[in-house]
Amino acid sequence: MIDDPLWPRVDQWLADPGAEPEVALIGVPTAVASLSPSRADLTPGAIRSRLGRFSPFHGELSFDLTTVPLVDRGNLAVEAIPAEKIPEDIAQLVRDLPGSELTLFVGGDNAITRPVVRSLGDLDGVGVITFDAHHDVRTLEPVPSNGSPIRGLISEDGLPGSQVAQVGIHSFSNSRPYRGWCDDHGIGVFTMETVESGGLDATVAAALEYIGDVESIHVDVDMDVLDSTFAPACPGA
Template identity: 30%
Template sequence: MKSFLYPKLILPSFTWVRPDDGAEAQKVHEWIQPLTAENDPEKSKAADFVVVGVPLSRSSISVSGASEFPEAFRRAWKGFTTYNLDEDIDLSEMTALDAGDVPMHVTDIRRCHDNIIAASAALHQHFGTSTVCAIGGDHSITAMMIKGLHQAKPEEKIGILQFDTHFDLRDMSDNGPSNGTPMRNLIESGVVEGRNMYNIGLHGFFNTKDLKKYADEKGVNYITLREARKKGIEETVFDCLEELASKVDTIYLTVDMDVLDIAYAPGVPASTPGGMTSAELLEGVLAAGRHSKVKAMDIVCLDPLKDTNAQPTVKLGTHVFLTFLTGVMLR
């Protein structure tokens, strides 16, 4: 396909054969349309949601097959309907496009990151009113997706709502642009101020004291999982978004699946005990999706190769995505 988006993007390695009988979509794989020559570029500008795969995990500190999630995510669509019984709404009433994947270099991580920035900028420029949903990949992709958003809309101040077990503020000189440094990367590059970052879900023995010190120095806002549970996940998210909305133009939601307890998400490279339950994460994501300033999101650090045969983590990651879209539709 020839268009301005390509070769910044490539067609996904896996696509569903969609029914051509004109029947109303009932399953997610029947609803999300691949971006093709027929609907690109002008006809697609009004899409409500745009999905892009970002299959990179070479930049992960721990061994990770998170690069396999975009394909596993697409394959999981067939197991979900577009109708959300809890909210009594049907996502198929909105338009969703699959823009394909960001191309990755075999060995050059910097080149991969540059490709993500370029693809993100192109998507946000073209789909100016659409919600862009990036499917990672490890957490290093978040910094690059946000840098692309910043390139596309330099006049907008960006804030971040982060669900995570970790600060992801490791020293760039020691770790480079890895999945342990995306938030520090954004702070040090001047793209996002520390005071406009809100991290929910930190817990246990999985962060060092020097990272907390750096967070405090930069004004990063963080709410431990214990604090969020006492207050209520939904209320915590709403309060964070209210504060953020008063300071920024655009809010980017990043969901690191390692925020979940290992019992709920075995397919995560850095899985830990004591994390969120599935219900807590879905509640938080739904609340985030309902806020009008949340205009982009990603799901990262989900490794299908570590998942069990039933693929519970892949299914949960897909559920997180659909729950976020439910929140957007509820606006």
């Protein structure tokens, strides 16, 4: 690639965090808890390798990402953690990280959602908004998986269900019993049909209103929220 000093790249932004980073990027290369066989553990490296193709300048908003100090803290050492220990062990690794105003965790599979949220401690003041095709409330047996983080957070970790909003839930991608579990526990469900009819901005505003006045918000973006036309490599899309 041509080195043009007047065309900086996103990977250069990652490599030059500045003295006081406001944003931290952390890879969590997990795949052992995936319900579908995958190499989701390769994702953090794959994303970093592609960032050199992008400019940090958003032309429509006239905003340059390089004005926001960011640090890339590399990957957490999670390769040897078995699926049943992910909620506890990864949560502790996250607690041990230096603090930042905003932290971006790149999986890995969606099993990382539970330990990242769990690391916040008392979950009474925490809200969770998911962008996901699925409810992720499968049973926790035989071990927690990438299909059960929301159930684990609510049933075992103390997160109030009324502080969870799920955006983009797909039809024909969830079962009646699991949708019933969400309804019984007060989870706000905003389907893909809701997004398409009302618009994304209005749906996100409704999701924020649903979870109420919380102290912090964890946003979970699962790639399978996209139609399989746009994310064909996601087994759940």
